[in-house]
Amino acid sequence: MKDKFVSISNESQGLFKDKGSRFIAYAYPVSSEEEVKALIKELTAKHHGARHVCYAYRIFTFGKAQGKWRANDDGEPSGTAGRPILGQIDSAGLSNILVAVVRYFGGILLGVPGLINAYRSAAADAIANAEKVEKTATVWRQIEFTYENMPMVESFIKAQGLTAKNREFSEHCSMEVEIPLSLHDKIVKKLKKSVTFKENSDKSI
Known part of the structure; x- marks a missing residue:
């Protein structure tokens, strides 16, 4: 869309x-x-x-x-x-x-x-x-994942050309990712086995 x-x-x-x-x-x-x-x-x-x-x-x-x-x-x-x-x-x-x-x-x-x-x-x-x-309509989503999954998550974000901010790395890692709305469901589907998407999100059109 x-x-x-x-x-x-x-x-x-x-x-x-x-x-x-x-x-x-x-x-x-x-x-x-x-x-x-x-x-x-x-x-x-x-x-x-x-x-x-x-x-x-x-x-x-x-x-x-x-x-x-x-x-x-x-x-x-x-x-x-x-x-x-x-x-x-x-x-x-x-x-x-x-x-x-x-x-x-x-x-x-x-x-x-x-x-x-x-x-x-x-x-x-x-x-x-x-x-x-x-402009591109986007939504910011906060994701959480284990330290072991960090390389995969970082690689995926880079490959998709996504923007990330507020990175926190420890035993349990988290960051906020800006996702184009047209790709949102596709990206969530690909990542949902490796990360947890928090419910709070902010549309930044």
Whole structure:
């Protein structure tokens, strides 16, 4: 199953102006809805004088083509803000990204076509200013094994190109291994006779 996706590696900004209104866009790399909520709360506090803080996000979810997503108009006419922002995320083929657009009203109504164009243009500018990066969805698993099995475990990890950390070697050894989600079940099956997989794991998409 697909476990690779394209995201952004850095926060970026964009700007669009029309008839006195300013649309300030922010693009953030994110990996959870909790991060999204925290960032929107932070932006809302930072721009307390703004009329709207509209946003959209898409988060990669292993095994689900569309992942997790949401488009929020924050009081703008339905479909004029969140959806155009999400459209730019999808046009760029990105996941694990939040794009929020802060609007400062300039006193002149833009109408539905004008709003769609403004939010779309601001989002596109922020996305264009961000560095793109390909990522692999992974999960960290803690494994335990005997000292006698250490050479085999180390050899297997090296052969599979896996990353390990927090190694502890004694009579009973342990380490944490980062496994691509698409290979998880296969690797567990190959190692389960020689190691014990602890239940606690942390997805690090």
